[in-house]
Amino acid sequence: MGKLLVEERKVVVPGEHIAEGMDYLPAQWTYRKGDNILAGRLGLLAVNGRALKIIPLSGTYTPKKDDVIIGKVIDVAMSGWRVETNSAYSAMLSVRDATSEFISRNADLTKFFDLGDYLVAKIVKVTSQKLIDVSTKGPGLRKLYGGRVINVNCNKVPRIIGKQGSMVSLIKNSTGCKIIVGQNGIIWLSGSPDQEVIAIETIKKIEKEAHVSGLTEKITAYLEKKCKNKPAVMPEEDSEENSEEKPAAKPAANKKGEQ
Amino acid sequence: MAYTKRLDGRKQKECREIVAQAGVIKNADGSGYFKIGNTVAYAAVYGPRALFPKRVQDPSTGILRCNYNMMPFSGMGSRVRPGQNRRAKEISMVTEKALLPVLDLKEYPNAVVDVFIELTQTDAGSRCAGICAASIALADAGVPMKDLVAAISVGSVDGTLVVDLDYQEEAYEEGEEGVADIPIAYIPSTQKISLLQMDGEITKEKLIEALEMGKEACEEIITVQKKALKEKYNL
Numbered sequence: 001m002g003k004l005l006v007e008e009r010k011v012v013v014p015g016e017h018i019a020e021g022m023d024y025l026p027a028q029w030t031y032r033k034g035d036n037i038l039a040g041r042l043g044l045l046a047v048n049g050r051a052l053k054i055i056p057l058s059g060t061y062t063p064k065k066d067d068v069i070i071g072k073v074i075d076v077a078m079s080g081w082r083v084e085t086n087s088a089y090s091a092m093l094s095v096r097d098a099t100s101e102f103i104s105r106n107a108d109l110t111k112f113f114d115l116g117d118y119l120v121a122k123i124v125k126v127t128s129q130k131l132i133d134v135s136t137k138g139p140g141l142r143k144l145y146g147g148r149v150i151n152v153n154c155n156k157v158p159r160i161i162g163k164q165g166s167m168v169s170l171i172k173n174s175t176g177c178k179i180i181v182g183q184n185g186i187i188w189l190s191g192s193p194d195q196e197v198i199a200i201e202t203i204k205k206i207e208k209e210a211h212v213s214g215l216t217e218k219i220t221a222y223l224e225k226k227c228k229n230k231p232a233v234m235p236e237e238d239s240e241e242n243s244e245e246k247p248a249a250k251p252a253a254n255k256k257g258e259q
Numbered sequence: 260m261a262y263t264k265r266l267d268g269r270k271q272k273e274c275r276e277i278v279a280q281a282g283v284i285k286n287a288d289g290s291g292y293f294k295i296g297n298t299v300a301y302a303a304v305y306g307p308r309a310l311f312p313k314r315v316q317d318p319s320t321g322i323l324r325c326n327y328n329m330m331p332f333s334g335m336g337s338r339v340r341p342g343q344n345r346r347a348k349e350i351s352m353v354t355e356k357a358l359l360p361v362l363d364l365k366e367y368p369n370a371v372v373d374v375f376i377e378l379t380q381t382d383a384g385s386r387c388a389g390i391c392a393a394s395i396a397l398a399d400a401g402v403p404m405k406d407l408v409a410a411i412s413v414g415s416v417d418g419t420l421v422v423d424l425d426y427q428e429e430a431y432e433e434g435e436e437g438v439a440d441i442p443i444a445y446i447p448s449t450q451k452i453s454l455l456q457m458d459g460e461i462t463k464e465k466l467i468e469a470l471e472m473g474k475e476a477c478e479e480i481i482t483v484q485k486k487a488l489k490e491k492y493n494l
Contacts, residue, residue, distance in 0.1 A: 011492040013485050014361070014398050015406030015448045029403065038448060040363065040405055042398045042488060057492055059401025060288060060307055062366070088307045088321075088370035129318060129368050155401070211492075 008047045011057070012039040018052055029054035044211075061087040061154040061184040063132050065123055068141070070149070070182035071134065073117045081113050083121065083134055086151070086184040091132035093121060098136050118144040118188060120180055140180075147178070147190030150200055152207045154185030159210040160203060167206065167216060174223040175199045198226050262417035262434055266427045274411065274423040274476055279391070279487035281399045289400025291487070293392035296425055297382035302392035303375045304400040307364070310371035321367030325354040325374045327389055333381045335426065350386045357390050357410065357444035357454035363403040372402055383426040384412045387442050390454065395484050399491065409480035410444035410454060413473040415461050420469050422476045429458075441469060445477035 002023025006012055018030060019037040026032045029041040030052050039045075043054035063069075063085055071083035071091060080094035095103050098112060113119060120141050121134035136142060152160065161168050161181055172179050177191030177199045189199050202223060209215060269275070275296030284290035287303035294300075310316050327350040331341045354376065364372065374396065376389040387410035394408040414424050417434025424440055431438050439461035444454035452470070461469065 011489050013407065013488045014404040015481075016485065031405065033448060038405070041403050042401055042492075056401050058289060058399060088309050088367055090309070130370075 004047070006045050009044055011042070012045050012054060013042050014039055018045060023050060025051045027051040027053035029056065056155050058153065058155060061085070063087050063089060063091070063123055063126050063130065064183070065126055067123045067183040069121060069123060069134070069184040070144070070180060070186040070188055071119055071121055071184075073113045073115055073119065076109050076113070076115065081109065083119070085132065085134075086154070086182075086186050089130040089132055091121070091123065091134040093119075093134050093136065097124065097133065100137055113143060118149060120144065120182070120188075144180070144188050147188050148196060148200075150187050150189070150203065152185050152187060152203060154183065156207045156210045157181060157183055157185060159215070160187070160206050162216065167219065170216070170219060170223065171199050171202050174227050175202075198223075201226070262419040262431065265416075265421060266431075267425065269421075269423075271420060272422050272472055272475065274479065275425065277480065277483050279395060279483045281395050281488045281491040287396070287400070289396045289398070289402070291392040291395030291399060293388050293395065293484075295384060295388050295391075295423065297380055298384050298388045299378065299380040300385065300388035300392040301377045301379065302389065302396040303377075304372060304393075304396040304402065305375075306372040306400075307367040307370040307402070308373070310369060316369040318368050319365075321364030321370040321372060323355050323359055323362060323364065323372050323374065325351045325358070325376065325393065327351045327354055327376045327378075327386065329378045329381060329385065333378050335382070350389070353454055353456065354386065354390055354393060358393060358397065358408055360449075360451065360453050361394075361404045361406045361408055361446055362397070363405065366403065372397070372400075381426075383424055383429045383440075384442070386454075387411050387444070390444050391480060391484065395487055398484075398488055406446050406448040407481055407484050408444050408446055408453065409477035409484065410442065411473055411476045411480060412440055412442040413469040413476070414438065414440040414459070415465055415469065420465060420472060422472050439465075439469075441466070441473070443470065443473045443477070445474055447478060447481050450474075 002021030004019050006018050016039045017036050024037055026037050030037050031040050041054050043056040046053050046055050071085050073081050074084045075082035083091045083093050085091050121136050124135045125133040175195040175198050177189045177195050180188045189196055278294040280292040283292045284303045289304040291302045307321050327347050329339045331338050374393050378385050390410035412424050413422050416428050416431050416438050418436040429440050437459055439459035441457045443452055445452055
């Protein structure tokens, strides 16, 4: 009879014995050695029926198909752009995946995306050699104007977004900021400067306390306290969402968020 | 007279006091601190990240790059010349080879994992402390790895087998049989040795016995390393 040696949702370290016997099966980041199942990475143990897997707590972003990420244009090529993805590999955004409008053969590509521009993109393909194709065609995928960009641990992104986006909409509603969270751990926010600061502080707090249960209540209380002094300039920001389509005066320089 | 009593009063199989910690360098993707007696090592891991120049990339797997460095003030009195030297290069290389068997970098073609090991204080056994710190740092960085690696030096001082030699023992000159200093790195899950070097001379029987003592000590170190990692995440 198989035996679990570690409680569920406890931290396991590489090489740690997780289970004995053949009743359990190694899944993501675990491996079988003889009769035992061992951890192949640092993280939290998750038991799913007979399958044992590890939920990573740290580590750089690994590009996955269908992830929506925030990238930065680092090069303009013949027929596309090279986009930094906050991982070990950069992605390619080709002209045909960039926009549905017509781009003539000899057009100046920097008119669409210039060096240093940030954009929301979806990963359409990742090869075994980690060549990545991204697309900016689709709902919500676009170039970003103004605002600020911050970096978080990409393993905490699900927590920052929350179930059905509950956590991020909580922050959006209390601070009135527009927030886009990329799966690669890059977050873009835009709002009034003092509210942006509150939003960043809250995100950093979530990142730090991602393991705490009942975090949503805690964050609600935190935001209420923070926003009490300066009530958020709320709804009108939301209705502006669509008006962004009109060409902004000039792509504002993107500031790196303070560390 | 044989070396019956150790200079600092430790038992034959006793290591110096060990302190380990994870996540000491916030800017790094992962970091580790390992102190054994007066030898102190810090390790910082960056990556997997893009690797340049392109000619050093390996399309079949990610690579590991270690950098061992003793700080100028880390020695015993005299200043250690900063920067790379032949000894540091060799230790960087053996550290890499000691750690590589547990790492699984197949998922990161053309990329690199950088490990920087800095020693702020040394009293013999610095490469072993470096490997221990690096192993903590790699696990902390979330690099896929099959197991942790522990390292310790074993040896014989004037015919007596001891674990974890300090500088005084390494430089012991009074005996007739001399000193053998054998740093080893050990992977517990496979029970394999991934680093084995030696200074001095030792008989075959004693070497085998010394290695067994080393393995036992490494098992102890592994528990310290595991505890350090769990302490960081179990808040």
